[in-house]
Amino acid sequence: MIKQAWALAYKDFQIESGKKTLFKSLIFLSVILIFLSSFVVIKNPEFKPVVGSLVIWLILVDILFQSINRSLTSEDESDCWEALRLCPISSKVIFLGKFIYNSALVITVEIVTFPLYIIFFNLGKSAFIMLIPILLTSFGFIAIGLLISLLSLRNQGRELLTNIMSLPLFLPALFLGLRASLELSVGASLYDILDFLLYLFCFDLLAFAIAYFAFDTNMAE
Amino acid sequence: MVIVENLTKDFDSGFSLKNITVSIGKGEKVSLFGPNGAGKTTFLRILACLISPTSGSFTILGHPQNERIEILKHLNLAPQSGHFYETLTIKQNLEFYGKMYGLEKEESEKRINELLQKFDLSSKIDQPVSHLSKGMKQRLLIIKSLINSPQILLLDEPYSGLDVKSTEILHEYLNSFSDMTMITATHDFETGVHEGRRILIFNEGSIIFDGQWSESPEEFKNFYLKVIEDDKAGMGAGI
Numbered sequence: 001m002i003k004q005a006w007a008l009a010y011k012d013f014q015i016e017s018g019k020k021t022l023f024k025s026l027i028f029l030s031v032i033l034i035f036l037s038s039f040v041v042i043k044n045p046e047f048k049p050v051v052g053s054l055v056i057w058l059i060l061v062d063i064l065f066q067s068i069n070r071s072l073t074s075e076d077e078s079d080c081w082e083a084l085r086l087c088p089i090s091s092k093v094i095f096l097g098k099f100i101y102n103s104a105l106v107i108t109v110e111i112v113t114f115p116l117y118i119i120f121f122n123l124g125k126s127a128f129i130m131l132i133p134i135l136l137t138s139f140g141f142i143a144i145g146l147l148i149s150l151l152s153l154r155n156q157g158r159e160l161l162t163n164i165m166s167l168p169l170f171l172p173a174l175f176l177g178l179r180a181s182l183e184l185s186v187g188a189s190l191y192d193i194l195d196f197l198l199y200l201f202c203f204d205l206l207a208f209a210i211a212y213f214a215f216d217t218n219m220a221e
Numbered sequence: 222m223v224i225v226e227n228l229t230k231d232f233d234s235g236f237s238l239k240n241i242t243v244s245i246g247k248g249e250k251v252s253l254f255g256p257n258g259a260g261k262t263t264f265l266r267i268l269a270c271l272i273s274p275t276s277g278s279f280t281i282l283g284h285p286q287n288e289r290i291e292i293l294k295h296l297n298l299a300p301q302s303g304h305f306y307e308t309l310t311i312k313q314n315l316e317f318y319g320k321m322y323g324l325e326k327e328e329s330e331k332r333i334n335e336l337l338q339k340f341d342l343s344s345k346i347d348q349p350v351s352h353l354s355k356g357m358k359q360r361l362l363i364i365k366s367l368i369n370s371p372q373i374l375l376l377d378e379p380y381s382g383l384d385v386k387s388t389e390i391l392h393e394y395l396n397s398f399s400d401m402t403m404i405t406a407t408h409d410f411e412t413g414v415h416e417g418r419r420i421l422i423f424n425e426g427s428i429i430f431d432g433q434w435s436e437s438p439e440e441f442k443n444f445y446l447k448v449i450e451d452d453k454a455g456m457g458a459g460i
Contacts, residue, residue, distance in 0.1 A: 007320035011306070011313075018308045079303025083365075085271055087321040088293035218273070 001096070004089055008097025009104065015074075016105070022070055023109070030059045030113040038120035049185035052121045053130075056114075057178050060134055063109050067102050068145035068166070069159045076153060085217050095146060095215040099208075102142045110134065129190055130181045136200040137177035140207035141170045147211040173203045222247045222402055223268065223373065228277035230263055230426075238263050239426040240277070245402060245419075247372075252413035253406040254445055255423030261406035264423070265375045268404070269298040282372065294322075298375040299366035302358070307351040311342065311361060314350060315368065322369040329368075336364040340394060356387035363391065367398075374398070376405040380412055388412060410438040410445075424452045 016023055037055045041048045075081040084094060110131060118127050145166050152161040180196035190197075223245040230238040238260045245251055253261040266272050268279065270289040284291045305314050312333070319329030337343045340360045345353065353361065359379060366374060379395070380388045392412045395403065407413040414420065414434050422430035422445060429452045434441045 004321055004323070007317060011309070011317045014313055015306055015308055078306060079300075080306060082271060082300065083304035083318070084321070086269060086293060086298055087318070088290045088323070088369075089321060090290065 001090065001093055004087075004093045005096035005100060008084075008094065009100035012071075012097070012101040013104070022066060023105070026063050026066060026105075026109045027112055029062055030109065031116060033059055034113065034117050034120050041121060048121060049182060052117070052123070053178060053181045053185050056117060056130065056134065056181065057174070059113060060106070060110075060138065061174070063106050064138060064141050064145060064170075065163050067105050068142065068149055069162055071098050071102055071146065072149045072153055073158060081153075091215050091217040092212060094217060095212060098146050099142055102146070103139060106138045106142070107135065127185075130184050132190070133177040133180040133184075133193070133197065133200060136197060136204060137173045140173050140200070140204040141166070143204070143207040143211040144169050147215055150215060150217070169207075173200060173207075176200055176203070222249075223279070223281055223404075225268075225279040226277055228264075228267065228279060229275050230260075230267060230272065231275045236260075236263075237426045238267070238274070241428060243421065243428060243431065245404065247402060248400055249402050249419055250415075250417070251402075251404045251419045251421060253404065253421050253423060254408070254413060256449060259423035260426040261423050262377055265298060265377055265404065265406055268373075269293075269296065269375055271298075294369065295371055296373040296375065297366040297369060297371040298377065299362045299379060300377050301381055302362075304362060304365060305350040305358070308349055310347050310349055311337070311353075312346045314361075315365065318365055318368055324368070332368060332370070333364075336367055339397075340364050341390075355382050356384070356391075359383055359387070360391060360394075363394070371401070373402045373404070376403060376407075378406055378408065380407065380409045410442050414438040414441045422448055424449055 037051050148166045149162045152158040176196050176199050180193040183193050225243045228241040255261050267274050279286050281292045315333045421428050
């Protein structure tokens, strides 16, 4: 099962590495956001923690919505959704494969953009710990986002529908993550935000379990 | 091998399959004829576990319809188009499907090379699927559907859009798999009507003819048109 999920994730990487459209657009938007917001901080240095945290979360939300939206619709648009359903695999394999691919994409984009964020906002290397709440929030959202994306696959305006339906489920984790990164940006240590991280971890576990067990490709028949 | 009992499928659009009961044995070659919208593709898609019937049941190789994974290990479907990632090469696509069918790397490579050679596509192995002609894509669809060495192969209009020569080549390739049960939805009388081949004629969701044809495809065509006319007129064809 894991082997086939890896194969699915690897196939998505092969497609993305050939076109690079999603990756390029994510990087481009991230760089623009970081660059423009850094000007605000130069003029008003007192806003640095707030603006800095907000920007990194805006980037994350953009990555998550774009990648989740494309994840299943790209299979459907190329008529390969049916081919996947013809394979003797459980729906869970498709979920796991897409989860691995989207998680890896988020990590890759963050790895590329985070150093720029640190440079433009003139932050120390310790700012890298901000990646912990960011990634913890991402994993739960990817799981829930995939399930919602499956439910809206056969609908018109499915991309908008996915965003609208996932947002309320994602908001508690988003607020927790945002709060944790705000605390970190004003000098809190990892220990100080342990409670937030624990809640985020629980959110991830719950989101993953619900999405894993509920993900059934027959829903999109 | 394939046992279908009282299979019915209703769609919201009103189109349906009505009480299909049919049994297909091992190695049988079956041609499904019928006008567009008669239910041929729906029938194939139900057997391939892509859509669920509204009522009725089917068993494939002793596995009931709810044992989808077991059925799909031994059955495959070649649709009219699609199923390939256009930006990936033939090799990348087939390797991916090989993995999804649970083949080991060496086994998958061997199988892919064998099939590409048989279907005369070896030289294109590193070309993206988007660069292939319609005929090549059609052959590639057949290769993909043979990758798991299925015992039952469902083909949905495999000759649609092909020129005469490509049709002949593909027909010859498909006939070389003598042990395999093949159920082919087609509009092509030349390839679909042969001695020893079972013919099912669908019309408006029902099977109106089930039998063999020993005369020429041209005569079958006249018979087919008459059967459809009679069925529409409510006379029935007599199975």
